[in-house]
Amino acid sequence: MNTKNPINICVLGGGFSGLYTALYLSNHPQVKLGHWKITLVERNDNFLFTPLLYELITGELQRWEIAPTYQKLLAGTSIKFCQHIVKKIDLNNRQVKLDNDDSLSYDYLVLGLGTQNYWADIPGLKNYALTFRTLRDLEQLQAKIHYLETLDRKHLRVAIIGGGPNGVELSCKLADRLGKRSEVLLIDRGNQILKGFSKGVRKASYRALGSRRVQLYLNTNVEEIKDDSISLKHGEQTINVPVDMVIWVAGTQSRILVNSLNCQQSNLGKLLVHPSLQLIDYPEVFALGDLAQISNKKTSIPATAQAAYQQASCAAKNIAAIIEGKPLKSFKYLHLGDMLTLGRRTAIISSYGINISGQLGGMIRRLAYIFRLPTMRHRLQVLRNFGQKIGLKIRRFLRSILANLLGQKSSRKYLK
Ligand SMILES: Cc1cc2nc3c(=O)[nH]c(=O)nc-3n(C[C@H](O)[C@H](O)[C@H](O)COP(=O)(O)OP(=O)(O)OC[C@H]3O[C@@H](n4cnc5c(N)ncnc54)[C@H](O)[C@@H]3O)c2cc1C
Numbered sequence: 001m002n003t004k005n006p007i008n009i010c011v012l013g014g015g016f017s018g019l020y021t022a023l024y025l026s027n028h029p030q031v032k033l034g035h036w037k038i039t040l041v042e043r044n045d046n047f048l049f050t051p052l053l054y055e056l057i058t059g060e061l062q063r064w065e066i067a068p069t070y071q072k073l074l075a076g077t078s079i080k081f082c083q084h085i086v087k088k089i090d091l092n093n094r095q096v097k098l099d100n101d102d103s104l105s106y107d108y109l110v111l112g113l114g115t116q117n118y119w120a121d122i123p124g125l126k127n128y129a130l131t132f133r134t135l136r137d138l139e140q141l142q143a144k145i146h147y148l149e150t151l152d153r154k155h156l157r158v159a160i161i162g163g164g165p166n167g168v169e170l171s172c173k174l175a176d177r178l179g180k181r182s183e184v185l186l187i188d189r190g191n192q193i194l195k196g197f198s199k200g201v202r203k204a205s206y207r208a209l210g211s212r213r214v215q216l217y218l219n220t221n222v223e224e225i226k227d228d229s230i231s232l233k234h235g236e237q238t239i240n241v242p243v244d245m246v247i248w249v250a251g252t253q254s255r256i257l258v259n260s261l262n263c264q265q266s267n268l269g270k271l272l273v274h275p276s277l278q279l280i281d282y283p284e285v286f287a288l289g290d291l292a293q294i295s296n297k298k299t300s301i302p303a304t305a306q307a308a309y310q311q312a313s314c315a316a317k318n319i320a321a322i323i324e325g326k327p328l329k330s331f332k333y334l335h336l337g338d339m340l341t342l343g344r345r346t347a348i349i350s351s352y353g354i355n356i357s358g359q360l361g362g363m364i365r366r367l368a369y370i371f372r373l374p375t376m377r378h379r380l381q382v383l384r385n386f387g388q389k390i391g392l393k394i395r396r397f398l399r400s401i402l403a404n405l406l407g408q409k410s411s412r413k414y415l416k
Contacts, residue, residue: 014042016308017289018112024316124225162250163188200355208342275330
């Protein structure tokens with residue numbers, strides 16, 4: 001192979017599909033020898049492990065743990081990080097145009113740009129509602145919570161629109177963060193929350209929401225949002241509810257950049273791919289994660305981190321196979337289960353018919369996600385921090401027992 005002209009693999013998007021594909025590929029001997037060059041294009045400087053974003057609201061985790069910088073993650077790999085916004089992708093000429101007017105040419109392309117927030121056409125929604133997908137969203141939410149907490153008020157009311165996992169997890173965490181004086185309303189136009197989830201997950205979620213006095217407004221449409229109120233329609237009745245904060249978590253949609261591509265797409269704007277994850281009509285382009293859909297599959301693969309992570313491994317193997325002239329494999333999704341956080345330190349885990357909830361669920365979920373974090377070095381740092389916190393708690397617990405048995409002074413002697 002000619003080292004002067006390495007094969008250019010360009011990965012667009014540093015999320016679950018893009019970053020993990022780049023990391024898998026970076027372990028290939030041809031990359032280490034410099035024969036294949038990987039460039040990762042991402043607009044942000046931090047990766048975001050979205051499933052643990054809720055833990056930043058309650059301070060259970062710190063930002064560095066779930067949002068490490070790409071610089072840190074990619075140190076020691078031969079992946080070239082290019083922090084730019086992709087402006088245009090020319091599939092026919094194999095060119096990617098960036099916001100600084102530079103163009104990257106590629107031999108193989110990975111599309112992992114995800115989706116974006118869907119803002120429904122509800123008066124006042126975009127002006128007054130917050131949302132919860134990115135670090136910027138989190139910052140805005142934290143600022144609002146901080147403001148509400150400083151108010152000398154006996155009662156705070158928060159409305160969360162969208163009864164999917166995002167809405168349920170957010171309701172529990174916010175209820176815990178804001179405490180007794182808060183009232184959380186969870187609104188959905190359907191007749192149940194967590195559509196498509198198992199009975200066990202739904203039961204645990206209803207229990208967690210109930211114990212936090214979260215008010216469920218099902219079969220309810222949001223008509224209008226104002227600065228200090230929300231208008232809800234249930235059947236023929238419309239009510240106006242005063243609120244201090246509204247959060248919209250009711251859906252996603254394809255990015256305009258993705259929709260503008262000259263390739264086959266589903267009626268929901270997802271890029272259609274073969275089971276090998278290659279774009280229809282463009283075998284050198286792989287599309288995965290939330291933006292893609294396998295064309296001949298009757299049941300669609302869920303738009304989750306779990307699926308994107310599995311697809312990343314398949315895409316990396318298939319890119320290597322295509323270059324090496326080996327047969328390509330079809331992607332097979334393996335549903336490992338569902339994990340939802342249901343408040344501070346608690347979660348429900350449902351896997352292969354087994355449900356574990358409460359604090360044990362919370363602990364297992366945390367550990368399972370730590371092992372999914374990108375790079376071994378980062379995993380170990382977060383794990384060490386977790387271990388220290390647990391160790392501190394165990395020490396405090398033992399000290400309180402000893403203090404009861406021996407008195408305060410002697411217990412300090414035994415447990416420093
Ligand atoms: C709050 C929250 C909680 C979640 N919890 C779970 C969970 O518990 N379990 C689960 O399985 N899934 C969960 N998900 C879903 C999961 O995050 C997504 O399914 C997953 O991130 C999809 O991966 P992706 O690579 O397709 O897209 P993303 O991870 O969204 O990555 C896309 C990347 O592309 C970048 N990008 C986009 N456009 C451009 C551009 N023009 N130029 C440069 N870069 C660009 C973005 O900045 C982003 O980094 C959650 C999502 C959210 C928002």
